[in-house]
Amino acid sequence: MAERPRVYKTEGIILRRRNLGEADSIFTVLSAHEGKFDAIAKGVRKTRSRMRGHLEPLTRSRLLLARGRSLDVFTQAETVAPYRAIRDDLERSATAIYCAELADRFTIEHAENPGLYELLLAALEALDGGSPPGAVARYFELHLLSLMGYELQLDACAACRGRLEPVETLLSANAGGLVCERCRAKAGAGRLLGVRAMKVLRYARNVDIGAFGEVRLDQALAKELEGAMAEVISHFLEREPRARRFLEIVAALPGRENALAPGIVESEQGP
Amino acid sequence: MADVAGSTPEPIARLIEEFHRLPGIGPKSAQRLAYHILRVPEREALALAEAIGDVKRRIVLCSTCLNITEADPCLLCQDPRRDRTMVCVVEQPLDILAIERAGSYRGAYHVLHGLLNPMDGIGPEDLHLRELVERVRGGEVVEIIMATNPSLEGEATAMYVQRLLGPAGVRVTRLARGLPSGADLEYADDVTLARALEGRQEI
Structure with a gap:
């Protein structure tokens, strides 16, 4: 097997998060070229973590990862699109x-x-x-x-x-x-x-x-x-x-005060 | 832990197994803890066992706010100085401690014991939402403050409660989201920065 670089960059969408230990989380990412993978973010649950908001599920982020023994580790993350x-x-x-x-x-x-x-x-x-x-x-x-x-x-x-x-x-x-x-x-x-x-x-x-x-x-x-x-x-x-x-x-919930656009598919007036 | 079973006396192996079940305790830590218990005076070890027993026997959930308590209703719900028209909704009992430590809230609480998590199959019926609806139906509550985490799950839970209780005429508010003290602006994510800007205040 060819030697792989120790760190690599990718861009991906965070699919889900699982908490690990006191302050770490494992995130599942879908990226264009690495496919789907899991990686660890250390200390990401602390208030002062610099990566926290950039690894929220359903965020598109630019990521820098370090190869780990079993799981790779996030070293930097920056939001591309937060989908507010x-x-x-x-x-x-x-x-x-x-x-x-x-x-x-x-x-x-x-x-x-x-x-x-x-x-x-x-x-x-x-x-x-x-x-x-x-x-x-x-x-x-x-x-x-x-x-x-x-x-x-x-x-x-x-x-x-x-x-x-x-x-x-x-x-x-x-x-x-x-x-x-x-x-x-x-x-x-x-x-x-x-x-x-x-x-x-x-x-x-x-x-x-x-x-x-x-x-x-x-x-x-x-x-x-x-x-x-x-x-x-x-x-x-x-x-x-x-x-x-x-x-x-x-x-099944009543009211949709928060709906952005008038629902077409779920139009409440019906056909 | 198969290696332990053969060479270690059964009671110790069992204790190691029990420690191993605890969150954050690996096989080595479990062994160290078990051998520590073996060395300490019996009185000390039994005090631990008793403390564990007491927690399970004497702690119940408050029938009003679902906080963990020894007396039902809990001390916070009994306190006549607390404003019962305001209910702060939190994910877990530890969140109440955090808000109480901040010391600026004088209303009541409600503990959901979880957040909606569609991907893990945790739905509204897995949380203590029914009790919250009952409290609002009681008529005393004027404002619900959603103090769930500003995460996907926390936001979904807050929006769900708003949609559930908004039509009942109660005011549903959300904790402000912005920059934590001591944060680096440079590393703040877009959502946090946008919300911090929206929630800016005159100095």
């Missing part, structure tokens, strides 16, 4: 935490994945910039699956490659996408999607996150997509993401 609008809003925080959890759970350590880093970055930028949280979450789920090698087949039947009619169609994670009526019986579990929901998914696949955030989804359609994608995500993850329950709890 996310932090100041419960729906946006909950959605960002959900995306970060998916990015964490779908990846293994030290596997380079610049596409995933770009995707999470785009999702955080969109949430921070006022895109509807529901739309960001759906976009993130769909593109995350593609990046992880589980791209959903949305244009033809995932089982027989036959044409899909513009009627209610089964979305089956097991089959790997939309399944035509003839193949439905053997495709296994899934959710029936209406024609509008199918169109929204295809659109999400083809445009950037900013453009997708402009789409107006009524409450029924947003719920339909949320439920269908939740099932697909749980299938590939082989478990329920923990942050999903929090999203549901937040959605």
Whole structure:
């Protein structure tokens, strides 16, 4: 093995924190070139730590790390983007935490994945910039699956490659996408999607996150997509993401005085 | 600790195991502590055992503020000089000590015993939020001061409480966030600096 430099620089998004001992924390970082990794920040829980605010979860930071025996150690950290609008809003925080959890759970350590880093970055930028949280979450789920090698087949039947009619169609994670009526019986579990929901998914696949955030989804359609994608995500993850329950709890709260932009996906007036 | 089991008498091995469970105690420290206990006079060792027993037997949670206490309601809740219209919400009992040490707060407290942490699956029902809602329903409380940490989890908890109790007509406030005394401006993060600027005050 070639000798590696003792310190290295990277830029990443802090996904999560776990406390260690009296004043240290272990942070999980997603970076473009180092992939996902854990590293220790010594003394970061002390008030006077110089790195404290720069290593908050859901912050994009420039990092300097020293190679450690088992875990690398943060030596410097500087915020690139703090995403304040996310932090100041419960729906946006909950959605960002959900995306970060998916990015964490779908990846293994030290596997380079610049596409995933770009995707999470785009999702955080969109949430921070006022895109509807529901739309960001759906976009993130769909593109995350593609990046992880589980791209959903949305244009033809995932089982027989036959044409899909513009009627209610089964979305089956097991089959790997939309399944035509003839193949439905053997495709296994899934959710029936209406024609509008199918169109929204295809659109999400083809445009950037900013453009997708402009789409107006009524409450029924947003719920339909949320439920269908939740099932697909749980299938590939082989478990329920923990942050999903929090999203549901937040959605059930009364009032949204803090909402930045009028919720389009979660419009309270309904369709 | 398999190596210990063979060569060490069972009671010592058991004590080492027990120490090893404590936070921050590795196998070597656990061994050192166990052999220390073996050497000290019996009276001293039993005093430790008794202190541990007392903590578990005599300490309960205050039925009003959920602080740890020997008498229910706790001394802070019994104190007639404290302002019961103000409730300062904290994560853990140690936070009350910190605020009391600062000495400028004369209201009541409420301990949540945790913060919302969606990634670890800690939700509202894992915290003592129901009791807080009950207190607010009681009608005496005018202001809730959220004194949770300015971290992602602390902020999420504060916003959640605001959304939960705001509609009930109670004023929900948040501790100011800014620069700690003795800090270096140069190393302050963007969020802290922005908030310090927003919360600036005339000298």
